[in-house]
Structure formats: structure tokens, C-alpha cells
Amino acid sequence: MIYREAGQFKTTYGADQAVFPVAQDRVVVAVAVVAAFLVPPLVASEYWLQAVLIPFLVYALAAIGLNLLTGYAGQLSLGTGGFMAVGAYSAFKLATAFPYLNIIAVFMLSGLVAAGVGLLFGIPSLRIKGFYLAVATLASQFFLIWLFNKVAWFTNYASSGTITAPDRAIFGVLVTGPNSSAAARYLTALGLVAVFAVVAKNLVRGRVGRSWMAIRDRDIAAEIIGVRPLRTKLLAFGISSFYCGVAGAGLVFLYLGTAETLAFDISISFLVLFMVIIGGLGSILGSFLGAAFIVLVPIVLSNAPHVVGLVLPVALQKQIELMVFGGLIIFFLIVEPRGLARLWQISKEKLRLWPFPH
Secondary structure, eight states: OEEEETTEEEEOHHHHHHHHHHHHHHHHHHHHHHHHHHHHHHHOOHHIIIIIIHHHHHHHHHHHHHIIIIIISOOOOOOHHHHHHHHHHHHHHHHHHOTTSOHHHHHHHHHHHHHHHHHHHHGGGGTOOTHHHHHHHHHHHHHHHHHHHHOGGGGTTOTTOOEEOOOEEETTEEEESTTSOHHHHHHHHHHHHHHHHHHHHHHHHSHHHHHHHHHHHOHHHHHHTTOOHHHHHHHHHHHHHHHHHHHHHHIIIIIISEEOGGGGSHHHHHHHHHHHHHHOTTOHHHHHHHHHHHHHHHHHHHHHHHHHTOOOOHHHHHHHHHHHHHHHHHHHHHHOTTOHHHHHHHHHHHHHHTTOOO
């Protein structure tokens, strides 16, 4: 675009050029979301919905929550599994104590309970940071799992010590429980993730997100310019725990159906942390890419020997899968330490310039 100002001609071609890719990205995202709502329920099998897509969405939601805390606010946390357990057990208690409460309200309230617990364990972040904070959040992981194991009230005094998602419906369609269809649970998970991803994206673009990044980059300088460290860090812990709590409720109600505390052990905390690191710290898209990597790669590796016609002992195949999986993680981190989101960004930039890289 060329316009006249003070007798001179000026061009804003660069600005327009920068706007068009953003608009194109938004169109692509909108089309992808619509396709995600329409295509998988119609063409995907029960296996793909139950074993691949639903866990991918649940873990992506947990990864977004941890990314808000670690990637944007710079607060390292190893208590994700514990906060997910708080959300799961809170949802179970609410759903069984109030049978007529809408299941979406159950998810929201369970997230609020997890947010309260996250605020409590986030208080030490004012005085400690880095690995010391990671150890403090790790203590919360062990304490919460111990609490749910020892207090039978959380499981309604079930002798098995497990919690089971009851049948609950939205607009007359069962979306949780053993009688619900995989397609209904998938659409519920997708709706939750889509809404929370948009909220997180707008959150990090606003004043709250800028405060988080200021604390992450230079906490003393941020405090000098007026950012309140305790308020900012606690807000990050609260919102992150809310996301993890809703993800924990989704893990039981939309994916597993039945679970015990073993489903929320320390391995879940490290798994979600790996998703954030592999996908890209400080990137909402990276949370989805990291979750896809962690969910899909083990499935591909477990089926690869059968595709090429190799017959291996089960124990050996499992060990090979772990070695290859770890090797891929190391490879991607060496190629691009900023994660898969950065690789995707570089690929888009190259494709926009191709075949004229100059």
C-alpha cells in the first residue's frame, strides 16, 4: 500500500506483508478446528478415538497448563500429576454427590479446587525458584498421592480404592461413563481443549502474560517496574493448576473411565513436562505438538516391527521402543532446542519464501 504524507510517498508494503501470514494462520487454525469436530467422529475407528485422539487432547490440555507456568512464567513444576489427581478426585466427588449437576460444571469446579491447591503449593515460589521450586512441587506430588491413598472418603469408601466415572449426559447424549460412545467423549474433550486453548492464547497476549514473561526473564527488573512477584507467580500457579485439574478430570471421565492413584504418579508429571519441552516452552502450539509426539511415537514404534515383518520377543521390543523413543527426544532437542513449535515456524517461513529464498 502506498500513501502520501507531507508531500512524500511512503509505502507500508512490509506491514501488509506481515499481516497476511497472520490472517492466513488464523484461517488455517479455524479450518483445522472445524475439521477436527467433523471428520474424526465420522471416519475414525473406535481404536483411534479411544486410544489416540482422546488421550492426545487430555494430555494437550495438561501440557498447556504446565506451559503457562513453566514456559511463560518460568516456574518449574514437577507436581502436575498431583494437581491432575486433585481434579480427577474432585470431579468424582462432585459427580457422585450431586448427580444432577451438569458435567461441564463438574469439570469447571474440579478445576477450581485444583487451582486452590495449586495456590497453596505455589506460596514457596516467592522465596525459592529453579530446582529448589521443582523439589517443592515434587513434594506436593507425593503428598497429594499419599492423601488420596490414605483417605478413603475420596473414593466413597470403595474397597478397591478406585474411582469410576458415572454416566452423565449433555443435551440427552451420554458423554461420560461406561455407556457413552467414544465419539461423544472425543467431542467433549475437543470442545474443552479448543475453548481453553483460545483462552490461554489470549491470556498470554495480554497484561497477565506480559507480567509472567517479565518475571520469567528478569524478576528483579519486573518488580522494579511495578510487577508484583507474589501475585503474578500465584496467579500462574492457580491458572496452571486449573488447567491440570480439568485435564485430570478428563483423564478419568473421558479416557480411562476407571482409575486409581497409580494413574497420577510421578511418571505423569515427567510425561507432561517432556511434552512441554519437546513441543516448545512458551508456545501454545508447542503443547499440542509435544502431546502428539508423546502419544503417537510409542504407537508407531510398537507397530513398526509388524509392518516390516520382524518378529521380536515382547520384552526386547519394549526395550527397543524405549531406546528409540529416548533417542528421538534427544535428536529433536539437539536439532532445535526450542522445540517442535520452532521447527514448525521455520518450516512455514521457508515455504512462504520458496522457491525464492532471497
